[in-house]
Amino acid sequence: MGRAKGAKIEGxxxxxxxxxxxxxxxxxxxxxxxxxxxxxxxxxxxYEGEFKVDIQVYEPVPDGRTIVEGLDVPKSMKISDFMKGFVYDFKVRVFTAPLSDKVVDLLKTKFGLDMKAIYRFELQELQLMDVESDLPVASSDSSEEEGDEE
Incomplete structure (x- = not known):
């Protein structure tokens, strides 16, 4: 039976x-x-070798999801410095490719998918946030303290 099913797919x-x-x-x-x-x-x-990351964001991206898998990371960024589980501010480029009404209708009726476009995401910039007060003070904060001493 498996072969007959496979033949249908190829056909x-x-x-x-x-x-x-x-x-x-x-x-x-x-x-x-x-x-x-x-x-x-x-x-x-x-994914260091592929220059990709999976991220979860607190506010949804334009297509409504809060988890973005396979986010492209520019090779100019030092991906080995990225840390899992730490809070970051992300700047992300969102590329959109609209689908025809015919494909949108097919996806909705045959597959139950409400999808009007294809999205591609590329990391533009990220900044580690200082959420924990226990963490060492960032260099920009220490320069403010030095300024107060003058």
């Missing part, structure tokens, strides 16, 4: 996956000009 069965035309549209989606958003959250996982 383009719409019951098992996306039709070829929908798959092609999704693969060739054109991303528009990015929007930069600022969010606070923390790093869940770090």
């Amino acid at each position: 383009g069965s719409q019951e098992e996956g996306l039709p070829k035309w929908a798959e092609e549209e999704i693969k060739s989606a054109q991303f528009g000009k990015p929007e930069t958003i600022a969010r606070t959250g923390y790093i869940l996982d770090i």
Whole structure:
């Protein structure tokens, strides 16, 4: 029975996956000009070799989720310095590629997905927040103390 099922998928069965035309549209989606958003959250996982991270943010990103997996990290950033579980301010570029009404309808009716666009996320900047008062004082705070002594 497994072979018959596999043959249906290769034959383009719409019951098992996306039709070829929908798959092609999704693969060739054109991303528009990015929007930069600022969010606070923390790093869940770090993929140093791939220059990607998974993050969780307190406010949802434009597509409504609070967990972003596979966030692209520019090679200019020192990913080995990133720390899981610490609170960061993130600046993220959000690239959006709208889907046609035909694909949106297919995803909603066949798969129960309410998806109007494809999103790609790229980390632009991150800043470790000083949430714990027990942590050593940051250098910018110590310079303020030096200024008070003068």
